Amino acid sequence: MDLELRDLKWAIVTSQHRSLRQAAEALQVRQSTLSRRLKHIEHLLGAALFERTNGGTHPTVAGLEFLESARRIIAETDCALRMLRTRSRGENGRLTLGVYASLSTGNMFATLLEHRRRFPEVEVRTVDGSHDQLLSALANSIVDIAIMTASRHGWDDRTLPLWSERIIVALHSDHPLSRKAIIRWPELAGEALLIPQRGPGPELERLLITRLSDYGPQRLSYQDSALDRLLSLVAAEYGGLLMLEGATGLHYEGVTYHEVHDEEGPTRLNFMAYWRQSNRNPTLSPFLALLRQRYPDLSGLRPPD
Numbered sequence: 001m002d003l004e005l006r007d008l009k010w011a012i013v014t015s016q017h018r019s020l021r022q023a024a025e026a027l028q029v030r031q032s033t034l035s036r037r038l039k040h041i042e043h044l045l046g047a048a049l050f051e052r053t054n055g056g057t058h059p060t061v062a063g064l065e066f067l068e069s070a071r072r073i074i075a076e077t078d079c080a081l082r083m084l085r086t087r088s089r090g091e092n093g094r095l096t097l098g099v100y101a102s103l104s105t106g107n108m109f110a111t112l113l114e115h116r117r118r119f120p121e122v123e124v125r126t127v128d129g130s131h132d133q134l135l136s137a138l139a140n141s142i143v144d145i146a147i148m149t150a151s152r153h154g155w156d157d158r159t160l161p162l163w164s165e166r167i168i169v170a171l172h173s174d175h176p177l178s179r180k181a182i183i184r185w186p187e188l189a190g191e192a193l194l195i196p197q198r199g200p201g202p203e204l205e206r207l208l209i210t211r212l213s214d215y216g217p218q219r220l221s222y223q224d225s226a227l228d229r230l231l232s233l234v235a236a237e238y239g240g241l242l243m244l245e246g247a248t249g250l251h252y253e254g255v256t257y258h259e260v261h262d263e264e265g266p267t268r269l270n271f272m273a274y275w276r277q278s279n280r281n282p283t284l285s286p287f288l289a290l291l292r293q294r295y296p297d298l299s300g301l302r303p304p305d
Contacts, residue, residue, distance in 0.1 A: 007037065009074060013027055018057055020035055023057075049062060049063035050063055093122060094123045094283065095122055097124055097127070098128075099126050099127070100129070101165075106249070107165070108147060109249070110294075111290065114290060114294065119286060128198065131202075144287075145279075147272070150270045150271070164270045165271065166266045167207065167243075167260040167266070167269065168260065169193075169240050170256070171256055172255065172256075173255065177191075181259070184262070185211035185261075185267075191240055193218065193241070193242060194230055196241075197223065198225075198226070207242075207269075208220075221238070221239055227250065234255050235254045
């Protein structure tokens with residue numbers, strides 16, 4: 001019979017107590033059972049591990065070397081088992097998150113902060129992209145979950161309604177409309193506006209065209225740049241920028257933020273989580289549970305994982 005982890009532990013306990021009787025009591029086994037097992041270990045190794053005298057049981061030189069290795073093996077095994085247990089509960093590992101808008105503030109930022117507090121051992125990797133890119137990334141297991149605005153495209157797998165964000169227009173502080181806290185869609189007709197091609201840009205463009213369809217062609221400048229660069233263009237008076245409120249945590253000198261309203265109040269885009277039911281990444285379920293806990297009143301439907 002080969003050595004077992006139990007054998008290593010029994011040898012370590014024996015060395016700690018320096019007494020077969022006391023070690024057997026600590027292990028809750030018969031002294032004769034412990035003695036036979038130690039002799040079996042010594043037979044397998046071909047070396048005496050303990051010197052047995054009337055004064056107690058003491059490790060030999062070979063025994064000290066064996067015990068040092070045994071302690072290291074036990075420690076490494078315990079560490080590996082703890083990691084496996086926490087990984088199976090989604091408490092460590094990697095979660096790849098497809099994101100559609102700025103993470104600088106708002107609901108997405110608050111959710112990531114809370115997730116980091118609860119699961120500090122989980123590595124979160126973020127991937128930017130459009131609707132089509134993120135849905136493709138989900139289908140190809142590049143991302144575990146995507147959080148983006150409600151898609152016009154078909155998705156026949158799992159979804160969860162989340163929060164909504166107000167539409168904001170960023171303007172230069174010298175712009176005539178910058179004196180208004182609230183701007184209505186018709187007031188943007190004919191204004192030079194920057195339209196991001198990343199993230200929610202295409203949906204913001206559709207909203208703009210729908211709201212201003214009666215006002216003729218619009219002065220739109222399409223930009224394939226990150227949000228910070230777009231705000232730099234606003235600061236340089238290249239035009240206004242349609243964006244979501246979650247990105248208003250970025251501050252630029254000379255740039256002001258304003259809600260865009262329609263007849264019913266602030267115009268909003270709804271966000272949803274998208275994922276595949278077949279995804280078996282253990283870190284996904286705790287993240288979904290956190291989303292459902294943070295936003296329990298936004299949906300009466302809670303599809304199974």
